[in-house]
Amino acid sequence: MALSTPVSGLSVAVFRIALGALLMWDCWRFIRYDRIWRYWVAPEFHFTYPGFGWVAPLPEPWIQLAWLLVGLSAFFVMIGLFYRVSIVVLTVTFSYFFLLDKAEYLNHFYLVILFLILMCFLPAHRTLSLDAWLRPSIRAPHIPYAAVFILRMQMEIMLIFAGLVKLTPDWLAGEPLGLWLRAQADDFAFGFLFHYDWIIIAGAWSTIGLHVLGAPLLLWRRTRITVSAIYCVFHSLNAIFFNIGIFPWVTIAATTIFFAPDWPGRIITTLRTSDARAAPMPGSATKIPRVALIGLAAWIALQIALPLRAAAFDSEVRWSGDGHRFSWRMRIYDRSAEGAFIVEADGQEWTVVPTDYLTPRQASKMLVRSDMVHQFANHLADTWRTVGYRDVSVYAEIEKSLNGRSPQLFVDPEVDIANAELSSFAKDTWVMPLLDPIQGAGENRMR
Numbered sequence: 001m002a003l004s005t006p007v008s009g010l011s012v013a014v015f016r017i018a019l020g021a022l023l024m025w026d027c028w029r030f031i032r033y034d035r036i037w038r039y040w041v042a043p044e045f046h047f048t049y050p051g052f053g054w055v056a057p058l059p060e061p062w063i064q065l066a067w068l069l070v071g072l073s074a075f076f077v078m079i080g081l082f083y084r085v086s087i088v089v090l091t092v093t094f095s096y097f098f099l100l101d102k103a104e105y106l107n108h109f110y111l112v113i114l115f116l117i118l119m120c121f122l123p124a125h126r127t128l129s130l131d132a133w134l135r136p137s138i139r140a141p142h143i144p145y146a147a148v149f150i151l152r153m154q155m156e157i158m159l160i161f162a163g164l165v166k167l168t169p170d171w172l173a174g175e176p177l178g179l180w181l182r183a184q185a186d187d188f189a190f191g192f193l194f195h196y197d198w199i200i201i202a203g204a205w206s207t208i209g210l211h212v213l214g215a216p217l218l219l220w221r222r223t224r225i226t227v228s229a230i231y232c233v234f235h236s237l238n239a240i241f242f243n244i245g246i247f248p249w250v251t252i253a254a255t256t257i258f259f260a261p262d263w264p265g266r267i268i269t270t271l272r273t274s275d276a277r278a279a280p281m282p283g284s285a286t287k288i289p290r291v292a293l294i295g296l297a298a299w300i301a302l303q304i305a306l307p308l309r310a311a312a313f314d315s316e317v318r319w320s321g322d323g324h325r326f327s328w329r330m331r332i333y334d335r336s337a338e339g340a341f342i343v344e345a346d347g348q349e350w351t352v353v354p355t356d357y358l359t360p361r362q363a364s365k366m367l368v369r370s371d372m373v374h375q376f377a378n379h380l381a382d383t384w385r386t387v388g389y390r391d392v393s394v395y396a397e398i399e400k401s402l403n404g405r406s407p408q409l410f411v412d413p414e415v416d417i418a419n420a421e422l423s424s425f426a427k428d429t430w431v432m433p434l435l436d437p438i439q440g441a442g443e444n445r446m447r
Contacts, residue, residue: 002145003144003145003146003149003288003293003296004144004145004146004286004287004288005144005145006142006143006144006145006286007142007143007144007145007148007261007262008141008142008143008260008261008262008265009123009124009126009127009140009141009142009143009147009261010127010128010261010262010263010264010265011148011256011257011259011260011261011262011263011264012122012123012124012143012147012148012151012257012261013080013124013125013126013127013128013129013264014128014256014264015124015151015253015254015256015257016077016078016080016119016124016125016128016129017078017079017080017128018253018256019077019078019112019115019116019119019250019253020074020075020076020077020078020079020090021074021078022246022249022250022253023070023071023074023077023090023094023112023246024071024074024075024078025246026245026246027067027068027070027071027074028071029245030067031067036063036064036067038359038361039100039101039104039361040057040063040097040100040101041057041060041063042359043101043103043358043359043362044357044358045357045358045362045376045379046100046101046103047101047102047103047362047366047372047375047376048099048100048101048102049099049102052099055096055099055100056100057100066093066096066097067093067097069089069093070090070093070094070097073086073087073089073090073093074090076090077090077119079129079130080124080125080128080129080130080131080132081129081130081131082131083124083125083129083131084125087116087119087120087124088120090116091113091116091117091119091120094109094112094113094116095113095116098110098113101362102325102365102369102371102372103361103362103365103366103372105325106245106247107247107328107329107330108244108245108246108247108250110325110326111158111247111250111251112250114154114303115151115154115250115254118150118151118154118299121292121295122143122147122150122151123140123143123144123147124147125138126138126139126140126141126143127139127140127141128264144286144288145261146288146292146296148257148261150296150299150300151254151257152218152219152257152258153300153303154254154303155215155218155251155254155255155257155258156215156216156218156219157300157303157304157307158328159211159214159215159218160211160212160215160216161307161327161328162211162328162330163207163208163209163210163211163212163215164211164212164307165307165327165328165329165332166204166207166208166211166332167208168318168332169437169438169439170318170402170403170438170439170440171204171208171332172201172204172205173201173204173438173439173440173441174197174200174201174204174440174441175334175403175404175439175440175441176332176333176334176403176404177200177203177204177207177441178194178197178200178441179334179403179404180241180242180334181194181200181203181241182194182195182200184241197441200441201441207234210230210231210234214227214230214231218231218255218258219258224258224259228255228256228258228259231251231252231255232252232255235247235248235249235251235252236248238331242331244331247330306326306327307326307327307328309323309327309425310322310323310324310327311323312425312426313425313426313427314426314427315427315428315431316433316434317329318332318333318402318403318434319400319402319431319433319434320370320427320428320431321368321369321370321371322370322427322428324369333402333403334402334403334404335368335400335401335402335403336364336368336400336401337364337367337368337398337399337400337401337407337410338367338398338399338407339354339367339396339397339398339399339410340352340353340354340396340397341354341376341377341380341394341395341396341397342394342395342396342397343380343381343384343392343393343394344392344393344394344395345384345389345390345391345392345393346389346390346391352380354366354367354376357376357379357380357383358376367398367400367410368400368410370410370411370428370431371422373396373398373410373411373417374417374420374422374428377394377396377417377418378394378418380394380418381393381394381418381419392418393416393418393419394416394417394418395413395414395415395416395417396410396411396413396417397409397413398410398411402434402439403439404439405436405439406436408432408434408435409432410431410432411430411431411432412429412430412431412432415429415430417430
């Protein structure tokens, strides 16, 4: 069976090293910019994920120590020391911080978690690791091709969906890419090009093509190097233009998994010859357990199903946010909103400014996401009930702008959101419809 074919373990080992190093760097960045306090200590309320309301921030200084554990386990993963324990600790601790607050959701954090989960099951420590050096019994130059295959499939799914989700009227018309690039036109010598609509639209369409067509071409040996080089340029430009953390570097590192599994052995002459061989060892294939094959198939099916779930909603995902998370909708919206909540209880009325209960960062994220608006409205209702009020209603007056449009009402101000239903697979009737279907680069510039 092809998945059982032994291949060099070098490419997976190098990816392990790169992933661990990048997470160490990100861990340091969070400490340097005091993000642990700003994201998880300063807020009095956190937007938990459904089913994970029990996940709460540890008190100081334990939450800082937990973050240091993320960095320490990432270091151990990088050097391949106590790998099986280290990768599980890294996966659990990193996922813990991810689950603390939906306001801090980032696609690249989600991608990292997916990679970490997969790496828990892969023999990524059989070479280029301290474990392999200290314990010769686990040392092996080859691993089953299944380990390379699942990492490639994860990248293929992410890249292809990252292109497909951009097939929206706004993106095809050059927004919000035009908004973002024109705002930085004076920062670059070539920034004057961003004032030409055809440049913006060409960039938007090329991005789709790079993902939808380029991702499959990574699987073909003849086009792999060229497409990988284009991806490197693309992700490097993203790092320059946008503040997206380690995402460009994680994707560049993961793209190397498409090369021949022994590619590091071809360029690192100090490695032993046995570690650098590309050809599989005849007759040495190890049968992959049926449960592992079922798990692999289920994983791929789940990764395809999650981005597709947005189709179950009879709503505009760009506006409502239904099915937005876990679907690789990266950097395709520019959303802003202002608003307040009206609390009515026992014949009295209060106007609540979101920043009275949330940090400015949380408030800005909440006001543009319907599920978080619903969650915050219920939090306000619970707050009033805990001090003795009984008949509590919460209304929201929010005006939202999408991709440069003029602000419009986001939710129905006549609906008691705290007592309204939040649908799992249908649009929420209290979310107002998007009035302007298309926003183009030229249209926005002329306003």
